[in-house]
Amino acid sequence: MSRNSGLSQASRDPKWVQWILIGITVGFVTLLLILPLGVIFWEAFRKGLKTFTIALSDRNARSAIGLTLLATAICVPLNMVFGLAAAWATTKYSFPGKSLLISIIDLPFAISPVIAGLMLILLYGIHGWFGGVLQGFGLQVIFAVPGVVLATIFVTVPFVARELIPVMQEQGSEQEWAAISLGASAWQTFTKVTLPNIFFPLLYGVLLCTARAMGEFGAVSVVSSNIRGLTNTIPLQIDALYNDYNAPAAFALASILASLSILTLLAKSWLESRIEHRSKESEEIQ
């Protein structure tokens, strides 16, 4: 297992260099990453479990949790279906403009969340392209729940597609062709052949999408009116509590999201090892 012993003399650094670099790494990671993580839980539980439970049973905190779950529940399935469709369309066929389409799918990652929120205001605000018409039907988007949902969708569009496209590109379509020629329907081919092959990357993409959807702050804060108990998501509620000098309650909510991100990291290393394992297996079969 140890690769270091596998390194030849020429590629092995002197012991003292190793010690210094390991020291810098451990120090830097501890100061930059472990310390903030520790501080969140320390601040959340410092005043005892009671302050923690009171903070979470607060009406506005509950409503923020509810809105975050609602936005995530709408956003993740939509982006998952989109990711599957986009990956299928861009890896199973060739058509002009395909690489442009893939670049456009990646764009939300490059756009600052605040600018994303601004774009939605230009579209769905009262003076926006669609805002006036929708207002006529009595549907308010900006400074209301639909705006929060749209902002969440925008920042998470690429997650599933981006995980699936390289994997499906590599797998090719031979297995699908085999299934079709044996008489399977399109749907059967997709569910019985394609889906099992992309299960772990799909799960990974959905996981990343969920984590980001629950934690988005910048885009959502621009389009939300920040009304407590109404259009506040968990990150917005954290912001509001912190600005009220109610740090213990802010950290209590933050510790929930921080636990979720630790869970994401754990699941990520597990899924990555699964994906590696699978690709090794399929190499052996071939």
Place this chain on the structure above:
Amino acid sequence: MSAKKVTQMRRLPGFGLTLGFTLFYVTLMIVIPIAALLFKASSISMQELVETFKTPRVQASLRLTFGASLLAATINTFFGFIVAWTLVRYRFVGRRLMDSLIDLPFAMPTAVSGIALMAIYAPTGIVGKQFLAWGIKTAISPLGVLIALIFIGFPFAVRTMQPAIEELELEAEQASASLGASRFQTFLRVTLPSLIPAALTGFTLALARALGEYGSVIFIAGNLPMRTEIASLLIVSRLDENDVVGACAIAVVMLAATFVLLLTIQGIQWRIERKTGRN
């Protein structure tokens, strides 16, 4: 199925459905919003543009955003290289834990990172207190902005350099050593040059992320006009003041800067591919 039918079906089923839905979704969710911003920006007159960027407050904020982002990306590239090198080449207790923690700034919601950084670097925080004893303010100062941007860009630097270090050809190092080069000479002349493209990509990605960052910065920055106000925050305050034109002007400049950076990455990647393709 007859042979004739198979030759007719040159494509797997689902082309129209999947491509149609993809185009619809991409247009509605991505293309139209971007078009709205570009359209609005194109309607801004030259005079309005000049007026927006002439104000000292906007200039100070752009200087801070670009300056701190460049500095943070540089620091991240340096430490990112050391961390990536250590994680790939050395074996030590806690290596796997360190490795999986690198992605924390990706996984953590920015607002959560923001209040955590503020709690650490505030005058009463565990690190902030130490620095204050030396007369250095870590929070509510440009230094605070820098710290947050280092935090948020760090994974980009490490994660782009890690695979490059893994794929280094060890034979080249051996050849260099057998020709009498010392370990340090080998590193400087053989190893480091082949890592430059990855380092540049990591630097650019960290820079692009820093330029648009909002949530993790605003708490620790304190948002003092002229001193610690980043461009993203200025966009938000312009919107709060109902100055949509001003917000769009700043947004378009930041967006253009990001796109230039991303095109640079494409160029670097294209050069790498051409180089490796030739070998």
